[in-house]
Amino acid sequence: MMGLPPVIAIDGPSASGKGTVAALVADALGFHYLDSGALYRLVALAALRRAISLDDEQPLVQLAEQLDVRFGQGNVWLAGEIVTDAMRSEAAGNGASLVARFPAVRDALQDRLRAFRQPPGLVADGRDMGSVVFPDAILKIFLTASVEVRADRRYKQLIEKGMGATLDNLLEDLRQRDLRDSTRAVAPLVCQPDAVLLDTSHMGIAEAVSFVLSQWQAKVSGSAL
Ligand code: DC
Numbered sequence: 001m002m003g004l005p006p007v008i009a010i011d012g013p014s015a016s017g018k019g020t021v022a023a024l025v026a027d028a029l030g031f032h033y034l035d036s037g038a039l040y041r042l043v044a045l046a047a048l049r050r051a052i053s054l055d056d057e058q059p060l061v062q063l064a065e066q067l068d069v070r071f072g073q074g075n076v077w078l079a080g081e082i083v084t085d086a087m088r089s090e091a092a093g094n095g096a097s098l099v100a101r102f103p104a105v106r107d108a109l110q111d112r113l114r115a116f117r118q119p120p121g122l123v124a125d126g127r128d129m130g131s132v133v134f135p136d137a138i139l140k141i142f143l144t145a146s147v148e149v150r151a152d153r154r155y156k157q158l159i160e161k162g163m164g165a166t167l168d169n170l171l172e173d174l175r176q177r178d179l180r181d182s183t184r185a186v187a188p189l190v191c192q193p194d195a196v197l198l199d200t201s202h203m204g205i206a207e208a209v210s211f212v213l214s215q216w217q218a219k220v221s222g223s224a225l
Helices: 018-029 036-049 057-066 090-099 103-114 129-133 147-160 167-183 205-220
Strands: 007-011 032-035 069-072 075-078 122-126 139-144 196-199
Touching: 007 018, 007 129, 007 205, 018 032, 018 122, 018 205, 032 036, 036 057, 036 069, 036 075, 036 090, 036 103, 036 122, 057 103, 090 167, 103 129, 122 129, 129 139, 139 205, 147 167, 196 205
Parallel strands: 007 122, 007 139, 032 122, 139 196
Antiparallel strands: 069 075
């Protein structure tokens, strides 16, 4: 792996704020940013649109292999159509958690995910960035928050975007998704022994970003963490 651009892996459960933190850390360092959940969401969205069952592994693998996706200028295109908001819906998020259970779907996305590793470096967020996709990441963070805090954050986000939601439904969805993501056979969501735990239940975004940046500085300057 020598000579490959450095990676900071930020893994954690849904709605923990890891995406926001990861994007801001990437900005601060001038690194690229990978939202790996987006690819699972896009597979789910493509399946929902083609009425392909989210329990049917083989057609989902085909979708993942052939996914016609483009990222750019703050937007995401799926088969030529802008899906930036649609892929953020709860349906796409829950669907992503279902398609992500299948090892062959995960395998089909590996090369695309790894292709985001470009100079001068990458900040990648997801569930298995530090454990499976970039096991040689220089810094691994497990960013979490209590399920109640996460449901509340997601609720506010959705309301702000004018998308309907109820707190009780979000709480229930997150609990189910946490359980499914952390108990699946492949690449489960767990805090790895070599990851630094960051609980943001009582922490703002700025504080979380500076925590990650200070961990990074400590790593690159070689001081003990
Ligand atoms: O981070 P997110 O909420 O956008 O992710 C949606 C789903 O995708 C999540 O419930 C599990 C799956 N996922 C995964 O299995 N592995 C990843 N690296 C990223 C997401």
